[in-house]
Amino acid sequence: MGNPQRALTGRTALVTGASRGIGLAIAKALQQNGAQVVRLARSLEPAFADRQTDLPCDVTREEDLRRVAARLGEVKRVPDILVNNAGIFLLKPLLQTTADEFREQLKVNLVGPFLVLRTFLPYLIAREAGDVVTIGSVADHMALPGNAAYGASKWGLRGLHGVMATECAGSGVRATLISPSATDTPLWDAIDPDHREGLPRRADMLRPEDVAAAVVSAVTQPQGVSVGEIRLERS
DSSP states (O other), X not given: OOOGGGTTTTOEEEEESTTSHHHHHHHHHXXXXXXXXXXXXXXXXXXXXXXXXXXXXXXXXXXXXXXXXXXXXXXXXXXXXXXXXXXXXXXXXXXGOOHHHHHHHHIIIIIHHHHHHHHHXXXXXXXXXXXXXXXXXXXXXXXXXXXXXXXXXXHHHHHHHHHHHHHHTTTTEEEEEEEESSBOSGGXXXXXXXXXXXXXXXXXXXXXXXXXXXXXXXXXXXXXXXXXXXXXXXX
8 A cells, every 4th residue: 555654645635614623633644644735713823834735724714715716726726625623602591592693603604614615626627537525513413402503504514525425416516424422622611521510521622633544545545445424422
């Protein structure tokens, strides 16, 4: 199979929500495997290094995404691996969830990935090659208490991904949905699950690196092999 550390040499990967948590781990893993990595996040400062590009971007804003696409074209770093990872998390019962909170979860977790696909998927289709990886959640296929808004956004994301994969069939673009169970990231800091009944302890959660390894596995499969879905949980 060759040197696994160079499996992605010559490929450019764009990762959203890449400043921390799962997104940061994915960006690092792809870079370690040879990819040029473009990291997008609202909190990043513009930076251009040998194999990493950082650009500030709010994926819910079309003008931000257009600006990023134009800049990547200028520096010849148009992605052929697209990782839709940016998201937010709300843990609140349905009847305590406000309409604004519900809308915000849908905006970031569903509308944002839709806009990312609208912006960058055409480049992959034109190239007739590439990988789209969507980072879902256990909440994209299980109804969990306290997940009214978050779960609705992730079930919607699963549907969006499925339609995209169907429409890309035969195009040369591979699509993988990765649905991890609870993962120890900063999203849990304000919730403090170790001291709340009914939630998993952080020590028992997946690590961001576990999700990153699944992404690398999906995008380094041989030509003609596609990994449609990966569900991750602690054994």
